[in-house]
Amino acid sequence: MAEKQGHSADRSETKATKGAERERAAQEAWAEIHDASRAHDERTERLKAARLARLAGQDG
Template identity: 55%
Template sequence: MDHRDSGAVGRAETKAAREAERSEAAAAVWADVERERRARDERTARLRAQRLAREAAKAE
């Protein structure tokens, strides 16, 4: 009976380790998504400012 119990414990530990790895991978992916979103937003703001400056210069 102890053998079955240790097998169940081993499977539970393996499952917990897999879930932890998945969680870490998901966190890394979300960090990448967030980093890309911030970069896109910064590019958009920079390009918008350049466009507005060009339009203001033309209007003068």
């Protein structure tokens, strides 16, 4: 009977560990998504500014 309780505790610990690992992986994935989105937005802003400067130069 003690063996079953130990096994149950091991399963609970393993389940908690896997859950923590999944949570960490999800946080890393979201961080990568946010970083990529931020980089995209910055690149878009830079290109838009360059395009507007080029168009302003053509008008003058």
